[in-house]
Amino acid sequence: MKNWKLAAALLATVALPSLASATDLEVTHWWTSGGEAAAVAEFAKAFDATGNKWVDGAIAGSGDTARPIIISRILGGNPMGATQLNPGKDADELIAAGLMQDLTELASKEEWAKILRPASQLESCTVDGKVYCVPVNLHSAQWMWTNRKVFTDLGMEPPKDINELIALAPKLQEAGIQPLSMAQGWPVGLMVNDVLVAQAGVDNFVKVYKDRDLSIAGGAEFTKIFETLANIRQYTPADKMVPQWNEAVGLVIEGKAAANIMGDWAGGEFAVANMVAGKDYDCLPGLGVTPVLNTGGDVFYFPKSADPAVTEAQMVMASTLVTKEVQVAFNLKKGSLPMRADVDLAAANDCMKKGLEILDGSTAVFPNDVQMIDRDSINQINDLFTEFMANPDVTAADAQAKFVAIIEAAPK
Amino acid sequence: MDRPNPLFRNLSSKLASAPMVLIVLCVFVGGTLWTILFSFTNIKILPIFTPSEWVNGFVGFANYERLFNTDRWMNCPAITKIGTEAWKFKCAGAMPNMVTFALLAITISMTLGFLLAVMMDQKIRLEGVFRTIYLYPFALSFIVTGHVWAWIMSPEYGLQAAVRKLGWESFSFGWIADRDMVMYAIVIAGIWQGTGFVMALMLAGLRGIDEDIWKAARVDGIPAWRTYLQIVLPMMKPVLVTTFVIVASGAVRVYDLVVAMTDGGPGIASDVPTRYVYTNFSANLGQSLSASTVMLVTMAFILIPWIRLEFGKKEQGH
Secondary structure (H helix, E strand, O other): OHHHHHHHHHHHHHHHHHHOOOOEEEEEEOOOOHHHHHHHHHHHHHHHOOOOEEEEEEOOOOHHHHHHHHHHHHHOOOOOOEEEEOOOHHHHHHHHOOOEOOOHHHHHHOOHHHHEOOHHHHHHHEEOOEEOEEEOOEOOOOEEEEEHHHHHHOOOOOOOOHHHHHHHHHHHHHOOOEEEEOEOOHHHHHHHHHHHHHHHOHHHHHHHHOOOOHHHHOOHHHHHHHHHHHHHHOOOOHHHOEOOHHHHHHHHHHOOEEEEEOOOOHHHHHHHOOOOEOOOEEEEEHHHOOOOEEOOOOEEEOEOOOOHHHHHHHHHHHHHHOOHHHHHHHHHHHOOEOOEOOOOOOOOOHHHHHHHHHHHHOOOEEOOHHHHOOHHHHHHHHHHHHHHHHOOOOOHHHHHHHHHHHHHHOOO | OOOOOHHHOOHHHHHHHHHHHHHHHHHHHHHHHHHHHHOOEOOOOOOOOOHHHHHHOEOOOHHHHHHHHOOOOOEOHHHOOOOOOHHHOOOEOHHHHHHHHHHHHHHHHHHHHHHHHHHHOOOOOOHHHHHHHHHHHHHOOHHHHHHHHHHHOOOOOOHHHHHHHOOOOOOOOOHHHOOOOHHHHHHHHHHHHHHHHHHHHHHHHHHOOOHHHHHHHHHOOOOHHHHHHHHHHHHOHHHHHHHHHHHHHHHHOOOHHHHHHOOOOOOOOOOOHHHHHHHHHOOOHHHHHHHHHHHHHHHHHHHHHHHHHHHHHHHHHO
């Protein structure tokens, strides 16, 4: 009897997976903070439920760390099953080289063009009429996060925009609170872009980045922006910067800093800390100045595989990622906005509602910088602002002149 | 009888070394040539392979022009207005940082390493224990060394915070966040890591000196320090040159230490060429390759004197 059971069990382990045609897919991504990891676990859960197996290949660090690793693995002939990658010009060359799986058939069958919005997101996945990636969420980077308690404890009204915060900054500093927390590396560039967009407005921003309008880039409006940044610079000296963005958000959560400028993914960290939007903390889209959101987002690409079983599993995963249930579960944890308009948002928090309002109601949604300008120029702009924000010797005028030069040299 | 074909002399040893020769030719020489060739093209992220594409993408020295006009690579504003502002002369950027690091790390670690080796050479007790202690940092990876020193010199967590808590409020050692001191912070970590290794090499060199020379020097009444400086040191020339090449090439390609310690910060104050190469690698390969080529040339400046010294002499001797 015992032997029978054992044999049956052994047989089952061999037979069952083949029946469900289970395939292991390695998925690389750079979602490693508390909120992000919780969100990606929702994807893994949903994909495992289809009978396949999600093999997590998280790459610690930021996209800047992960992107070269991911690209070199695909180029080197050792592709993963699926991978996170920002839409835009990054992946275009990989697609041109025929290294990415074509998802057009699935996309037209499930009518992605109808259910996913905004259209620009699916468009950036589309090259020559063919769909190569799955958009999974909408990220917006233009948010300022403030801890209400810090201000009310000092008898102040919590600020409604970045300018009010700068006005309150000297008093906050006197009370031993950092007015604005900041993380090293890309968060500086993000903050700079947010200030650019918020102060210049969407039109001018797109004119500079997309149309390369040098008169605006070198004009008086941008001069004012550079001066505002120089103002922020004095409150974020190098010895006050922390290594990671989530640590900077953590300082606001702990009440050691009053505010932080970070994308909506910071909302995931507040959620993990059990804070309530609109009550414990405020989220101000467009830094409170101009309610704008960009339409950048995370997408998943599926590198081509010679193994048909892998290709099949890739299609299953692509389909799973955009189902209603998975979209809600994932985006609530991630702090981002769902791709589908038809999801149930009863559980949505204050910030997600604010974001959806801007997304659905206004025209103030604009393309991400990677969709308008090449990565090389973005790197140079980041370098410029990293140095500008760290080196008090660089004047606003100098930095603006260099900014204009980079925009001028960028390939059309 | 005919002499055997020289091609087949020592056939087995030639066969054994063939794979290595092949790897050297394909990977090292081939890769180097490829790097140099394509640093003159405008490739972005995907390498091109055919000669026609090379011709189409050819941009001459454009990558180098941009490289030396990039503040992140080299920013020497005083070069043009030397004279009145000569005393303010200060270069910033990855290349000057690397030169600072290399000069300081090489001189200090070689001097310290030699002195330590001389002390070890005094037939002290527990030599093995001391040798192990001094060599220990070398067993750590640069990532570990970098993180540890980053914490020590961090203004918030490190020595500065500890001493200030003890009561010395004005004590300042937050070099990691100090634009003017951050390169020296990295030099300290580099020296801490490398000196033990230099000592080990130097000690081996010292032990190779014939005991009779010491006896002769003692008979002549020459003081020990002069024996070291004027007799032993010149005799150690091969060891010195080898050590120099190892330390210098390590300094030129310093990467992991900087990434672990500062990641080029604050701002880009502690950037190094290797970091520049890497961050450009996935966005602008042409730019990245031209930076690599400049590093290769720098490396060649260090290596060529050594090659001449090592191999040139034998030819003259025969």
